[in-house]
Amino acid sequence: MSAKETKDRLTHTDQAGKASMVDVSDKPITMRTASASGSITMQAETLTAIRDNRLKKGDVLATARIAGIMAAKRTYDLIPLCHPLALNDVQVEITEREDGAGLTVSTSVRTSSKTGVEMEALTACNIALLTLYDMAKAIDRHMMITDVKVTSKAGGASGDWSLDD
Numbered sequence: 828m829s830a831k832e833t834k835d836r837l838t839h840t841d842q843a844g845k846a847s848m849v850d851v852s853d854k855p856i857t858m859r860t861a862s863a864s865g866s867i868t869m870q871a872e873t874l875t876a877i878r879d880n881r882l883k884k885g886d887v888l889a890t891a892r893i894a895g896i897m898a899a900k901r902t903y904d905l906i907p908l909c910h911p912l913a914l915n916d917v918q919v920e921i922t923e924r925e926d927g928a929g930l931t932v933s934t935s936v937r938t939s940s941k942t943g944v945e946m947e948a949l950t951a952c953n954i955a956l957l958t959l960y961d962m963a964k965a966i967d968r969h970m971m972i973t974d975v976k977v978t979s980k981a982g983g984a985s986g987d988w989s990l991d992d
Contacts, residue, residue: 848908854941859982861936863948865956865975868929873967877930877959878923887962888921891932895919895955899936899947909946914938917947919955929970932956933978945977 841847869877877887884890896917903911916937924931934951936944956972963970979989 846908848910849942851910851941854984856939856941857982859938859940859943859980861943861945861948861980862934862978863945863952863976864931864933864978865952866924866929866931866973867956867959867970868924868973869963869970870967871927873963873970874923874927874929876966877963882962883965884962887959890962891921891955891958892919894958895932895934895951898954899934899944899951902947902950905950906946910940910942912938912940912942912944912947914944914947917951919951921955921959930959932959943980943983945980949975949977 838849876882880886896919898905899917900914903909914936916935918935920933922931922933923929932952932955934948934955936947936951938944938947952975953972956975960970960972976990978991979987981987
């Protein structure tokens with residue numbers, strides 16, 4: 828793809844190639860959803876301490892869920908050029924990884940708006956993962972956040988998409 832073709836496809840640049848917020852004035856309001864997921868690996872003892880609610884900072888899982896929800900609602904403050912959106916629903920689910928090596932965070936965000944919520948789903952996921960790290964770092968400095976990705980989106984002109992497709 829040429830530089831011109833790339834520039835023509837980028838939605839957050841103006842004709843001169845400068846960063847610009849996308850004008851969504853003429854877009855219809857439709858139901859938009861997006862999901863994201865990511866993982867944090869940790870030592871078995873750390874996972875047990877989180878599961879048993881034995882960390883000094885408090886309930887790690889509840890705090891991470893709330894942090895993810897709060898982050899989704901503030902995405903426009905964190906990511907340049909994101910539109911402020913009234914979110915209808917934000918879900919943050921934290922489960923143990925199948926391999927027992929840590930936790931998986933799955934998020935889903937829903938709105939009736941003129942633009943999608945992929946960034947809100949990713950922000951919720953990342954902040955929940957960072958909160959897990961922050962709350963457990965005193966006992967495990969070897970934790971790693973990995974595999975953060977959008978897993979699906981629905982609504983809008985570009986249609987539905989799923990990582991599984």
